[in-house]
Amino acid sequence: MKPEQVMTEQESFSIIQRMINAAKQEQKDNGMGWIIWGWMLFTVSILTVLNIRFSWFQTFAFWNAFGICSILLLIAGVIKKYYSKKKNDVQTYYNDLFKLLNIGFFISLSFIIIAINKGVGIVFGFALLINLYAFWMLIYGAASNFKPSIIAAFITWGLAFAGLFVTSVEMIMYIQAAAALIGYIIPGHMANKAYKQHSSV
């Protein structure tokens, strides 16, 4: 690119468009984070239902294991990021927003989990968790202009409301699994497909 070359108005517009598209590439999410998170939630919910049916372990053994795994993954992620030599050569407002959104999400998640352990009630507590997933999806979808997440947020809220009216742990686990599938797994795979298509262009 030459600095002082005379440009036509069309050339100016073309440069602006090309560079804005290049900057937009920094804001693309490959969806892998929520595919993994979604499958973890889905698997644990279904395993809990099977555990209730076949009485393998204590009812929430899989959720306890899930909690430990999540904390270990979080610690591993922080350590990896701290020691990573990979340069972070660009910062976007979008990435900053999601960093804070995810911190807020995990604080709220921890708050509800502690509340469940303090006696809020398992079924009600899980309905609150599903409500929180919906809120995250809505903000994510709106900020990244990703419609599947916005639609998934409203369906997940419907599931959260339904969760308020069920009484069995088994039923709330089915609702939780459905929320993970609709809210994270399906939109996650759609985002991943779109990311791959965009990257290959």
Next chain:
Amino acid sequence: MFKDLDPILHSQLRLAVMSLLIGLKEAEFTYIKEKTKSTAGNLSVQIQKLKDAGYITVEKQFKDNYPLTTCKITSQGIKAFEQYVKALQQYLHVK
């Protein structure tokens, strides 16, 4: 009545730098160089001109013993860029 196009922005490389920075919080020199496909020397000169015009801020520091230059668009730069785009639109509507 047509506004004159800002001469600071009406240059390929400077316009590319500004168009890139408008969508980002901040970017390192190496990133801008890669995206604009420019040479380090050329880019340094144009970045300095944008800095002198008050359109961007440039922060120089060291990271792991390597120099690190980070550029960020200023509010004055955003305003100038918006005016430039408006003026461009006027020209294009007439043609």
